[in-house]
Amino acid sequence: MATWACGMPARRLLLLAALRGGDPCLARGSGGGRDYSKDHESSWFRSLFVHKVDPRKDAHSNLLSKKETNHLYKIQFHNVKPECLDAYNSLTEQVLPKLHSDSDYPCDLVGNWNTWYGEQDQAVHLWRFTGGYPALVDCMNKLKQNQEYLEFRKERSKMLLSRRNQLLLEFSFWNEPLPRPGPNIYELRTYKLKPGTMIEWGNNWARAIKYRQENQEAVGGFFSQIGELYIVHHLWAYRDLQSREETRNAAWRKRGWDENVYYTVPLVRSMESRIMIPLKISPLQ
Secondary structure, three states: OOOEEOOEEHHHHHHHHHHHOOOHHHOOOOOOOOOOOHHHHHHHHHHOOOOOOOOOOOOHHHHHEOOOOOEEEEEEEEEEOHHHHHHHHHHHHHHHHHHHHOOOOOEEEEEEEEEEEOOOOEEEEEEEEEOHHHHHHHHHHHHOOOHHHHHHHHHHHOOEEEEEEEEEEEEOOOOOOOOEOOOOEEEEEEEEEOOOOHHHHHHHHHHHHHHHOOOOOEEEEEEEEEOOOOEEEEEEEEOOHHHHHHHHHHHHOOOOHHHHHHHHHHHEEEEEEEEEEEOOOOOEO
16 A cells, blocks of 8 residues: 555655655645645646647748758649540640740749549649749749740640649658659659648658668658648659559568558548659659
């Protein structure tokens, strides 16, 4: 039986004293000592189970993104009328490479795909703006004066059911997406995180990305800044679906990968996987 002191179990008394930094006998009223109210004790007890978050000194975009490159990315999702997909791809392949190769436009094509598994009749485009938001604005202003591009948009609009985009930053610990030869298939894994969990996600993946580098499958990792927020995109490349399965299974045999999954799954509200086929103009083949 635990020893009692000043009317309290000794172990609990010592815990209270250690946390309060005072005399064990002052943890509760004892003769002439101070009264420790039940409300105060209840509040203190509840505080033991409340996760205390230190105030952040900076936005997660500054803590997680690459400082040395100052790149901004835009990802576009175009849902195309099924009967127009071939015409859409042909039109896209005529116009977008001109923007990519024109040094007057501070933007580069990173990748262009059609979704194979996932949302059907969909095109996905990933752009990089070197110089951040000023480069984006500069590019948009110049495109407003580009008659060929304006005609392209007008013709393209006849082929689309819907479209949406997001502005992204790249995680500092991921590879920068660089052109690669094919043939490859690409997987875009999209995670919708619980608000407030981006730092924790980044901390775990910064340790875990090493488990997914051996086959050079890691292409790029991004998180949203404008558009739907707390969205993470991981882009992977594989030779084929069988290679994808073998590579992912191999990760589970590496000590530490299971811990990453264990700690990051509770951060996720929902997730989606797209398997994509690159267009002819895509620098990622």
